[in-house]
Amino acid sequence: MAVNIPTFKLSTGLTIPAVGYGCGTKWYGAAKDETGLDRALVNSMVEAIKLGYRHIDGAEMYGNEAEIGAAIKESGVPRDQLFITTKLFPSVKDPKARFVESLKNLGVDYIDLYLLHCPFFDKQSHGVSVGEVWEAIEALHDNGKGPARTIGVSNFLVPDLEELMKTAKITPAVNQIEIHPYCFDEALYKYCNDNNILLTAYGPLSATVRFAGGPLDAVLEKIGQKYGKTKEQVQIKWGLEMGWVVVTTTQKKERMVLYGDMEGWNLEKEEVEEIKKVGLSKPQRAFWDGKYKFVQGEGWKRVDKE
Ligand SMILES: NC(=O)C1=CN([C@@H]2O[C@H](COP(=O)(O)OP(=O)(O)OC[C@H]3O[C@@H](n4cnc5c(N)ncnc54)[C@H](O)[C@@H]3O)[C@@H](O)[C@H]2O)C=CC1
Numbered sequence: 065m066a067v068n069i070p071t072f073k074l075s076t077g078l079t080i081p082a083v084g085y086g087c088g089t090k091w092y093g094a095a096k097d098e099t100g101l102d103r104a105l106v107n108s109m110v111e112a113i114k115l116g117y118r119h120i121d122g123a124e125m126y127g128n129e130a131e132i133g134a135a136i137k138e139s140g141v142p143r144d145q146l147f148i149t150t151k152l153f154p155s156v157k158d159p160k161a162r163f164v165e166s167l168k169n170l171g172v173d174y175i176d177l178y179l180l181h182c183p184f185f186d187k188q189s190h191g192v193s194v195g196e197v198w199e200a201i202e203a204l205h206d207n208g209k210g211p212a213r214t215i216g217v218s219n220f221l222v223p224d225l226e227e228l229m230k231t232a233k234i235t236p237a238v239n240q241i242e243i244h245p246y247c248f249d250e251a252l253y254k255y256c257n258d259n260n261i262l263l264t265a266y267g268p269l270s271a272t273v274r275f276a277g278g279p280l281d282a283v284l285e286k287i288g289q290k291y292g293k294t295k296e297q298v299q300i301k302w303g304l305e306m307g308w309v310v311v312t313t314t315q316k317k318e319r320m321v322l323y324g325d326m327e328g329w330n331l332e333k334e335e336v337e338e339i340k341k342v343g344l345s346k347p348q349r350a351f352w353d354g355k356y357k358f359v360q361g362e363g364w365k366r367v368d369k370e
Pocket residue numbers: 085086087088089090121122181218219240241265266267268269270273296311312313314315319351
């Protein structure tokens with residue numbers, strides 16, 4: 065294998081590869097060819113799987129579950145060696161029907177990790193509550209016997225998790241949220257650690273690919289030079305050392321190789337802390353515009369709930 069990717073354990077006992085191949089952002093809404101597929105994505109995913117990536121991060125919302133299905137088949141790698149995540153579009157009244165549709169699109173009979181994509185809906189405005197949707201997702205998990213092998217959430221802050229836990233029978237095993245050094249939520253980190261919820265970082269390279277020119281550039285460059293790694297590799301490694309899974313997106317083979325080169329080197333504890341400290345000096349996030357804001361002295365808050 066060209067890549068070396070560590071694995072983490074989920075509260076369900078399943079093993080999750082700690083670097084995942086993302087099918088959102090650059091692939092979201094891309095054009096389809098005459099066969100109805102985004103061929104560039106299928107080819108890219110097959111390349112990633114052949115290099116050794118085993119964790120694919122998809123979502124109903126990205127409109128490309130069929131591409132994931134095609135890539136699984138074309139890769140020739142057995143289904144049970146892959147870890148497939150997909151996400152339920154948030155405010156739907158019949159999650160089971162949507163789940164069955166996702167299985168069909170993906171051409172699989174179970175999902176390793178099924179996430180509720182976001183908490184930005186409620187009974188009053190959308191006719192269904194987060195608690196009701198979560199109950200339907202719990203039924204798909206069926207205490208580990210169902211086709212949703214692990215269930216979790218995405219884009220939940222601490223108050224969202226606390227609200228969910230008032231009615232939930234099952235604690236989400238995962239919370240996938242934007243995390244990079246400029247978007248670090250200490251309270252969420254603590255809550256998830258205390259409750260055995262594994263964090264997954266999306267947008268992990270944002271410090272350099274979206275917010276270049278900030279105070280982290282020099283720090284990441286310095287640390288990267290010490291280990292002979294790029295600033296982006298250092299960001300992924302930082303996430304892994306903080307203890308969260310990282311999902312990243314790329315079409316370029318050389319970047320797939322770099323971002324999967326995650327064994328045999330480690331950051332010093334002081335370097336992990338330095339990245340965190342410098343990142344915290346300039347809080348900013350890239351996704352879900354208008355949903356969150358940073359309040360000095362308090363941290364990240366939902367804006368849409370005010
Ligand atoms: N649950 C959610 O609400 C969300 C989930 N996601 C998931 O997370 C995955 C990863 O998120 P991203 O923000 O795409 O991750 P990311 O932070 O790794 O950014 C990837 C982007 O940076 C570019 N890039 C990578 N290396 C670069 C380099 N060396 N120089 C310049 N540009 C570079 C890539 O071409 C790509 O456009 C998505 O594909 C999706 O699966 C993403 C956003 C929201």
